[in-house]
Amino acid sequence: MGAIKAKFSAPGGVHPAYHKDLAAEQPIAEMPLPASLVISMSQHLGKPATPTVKKGDTVLRGQVIGEAAGFISAAVHAPTSGTVKLVAPVPTAAGPRATAVTIEPDGEDKWIDGMAPCPDWRQLEKKDIVEKIAAAGITGMGGAGFPTHVKVSPPPETAIDTLILNGAECEPYLTADYRLMVERAADIWEGALIIAKALEATNIYVAIEDNKPLAIAAMAEAMPEQAGAAHVVALKTEYPQGAEKQQIFAVTGREVPAGGLPLNVGIVVENVGTTLAVWDAVVNGRPLTERVTTVTGGPVAKPGNVLARLGTSSADMVEFCGGTSSPVAKIISGGPMMGFAQADMSGPTTKTTSGLLLLGPESVHAYESMPCISCGRCVGVCPMNLMPNELSQFLEAEDYETAEAYNVMDCIECGCCAFECPAHRPLVQHMRRGKAQVMLNRRKQ
Ligand code: SF4
Ligand code: SF4
Structure with a gap:
């Protein structure tokens, strides 16, 4: 099946310098087991998962070590067999402490006799598929980490006709999803069919930026003709084409209303890595215990795409990639546009770690923020049609009510406004802080 071009053009967007060439042609390399794994709840x-093991317990790979603590939560599984060394709050890659289970691997990597494989998944009921996804602890692997079983079980009165697989990977350095599409296209496609069955969606689109011709070709080849629409859609290369609402508009022309969700327009969007995890869970009976992460940036000796167990430290991943060959000035979890800075390399890999980016001193500049000069550039690039200049001033004045009325909660924290601002105003930081405060105020009410 061939690819089609996106018919619609989402508003806003920027063109940061791309550095995907550092790792794009490196096939996915499986990392050996590290000496220790720190698995966050x-x-x-x-809600964080509730630990189900204690210090001294022995565990098998795939064993539940954290139970989902509510509907919007996800189970956590042991990434290998070994001994539990600690159950305690530890610093996450982002900084704040969270309860984690530390496992010392025994080297045998023995799986638990848990979920049954189901290659004949077409016989399953919708609810069985959702249950398997929940039991496997699958969450969005593109960044947000929303529990997948919740996403694929919309309210009964909500009809979903379209599934979009998000393979845009618009962050400038990241190539993990690209490699998955090139190397695992058939499995991703089968995962898409499984999700489409759970949703009763008849249209499936795979959205990929047009700077990834090999991924477009691989996915198009993996998708046979079928009833309903099934297309690879080539998006123009522009950040943030991976953002859900922008992607939905570019692919289908449907507009998600302000404050609304994709399901309000009959659509569910799943990342391609998440879709592969669904395939692995349903077809092979394997819970989510590993993921592919791009380890890249100037200082990394051999940038690449690493298949690592959840809980692997950043330091171990960099070591696997040959260590560093020049000074490191900044460590970022994820990509440079939406990722967050890590204080050091002890932070563990999680289900949402799409990348680990090391930047040298030549790429890190300290800017002094200046007053707004009302140039309007931030307004022009905002994909959500917000007015970041005004919003940031409301938020600086702690006027959260007006910021809410000006739709600050629609901000997707993409960073386009800050990227474009000649006054180097910390616009995204203002939005993040403002959104958190509005949420707090809503809870209080
Ligand atoms: S970070 Fe928010 S305000 Fe800024 S461009 Fe993105 S969506 Fe718009
Ligand atoms: S880009 Fe910066 S200086 Fe220009 S209007 Fe927006 S906030 Fe003001």
């Missing part, structure tokens, strides 16, 4: 959006 807070790898997803929603």
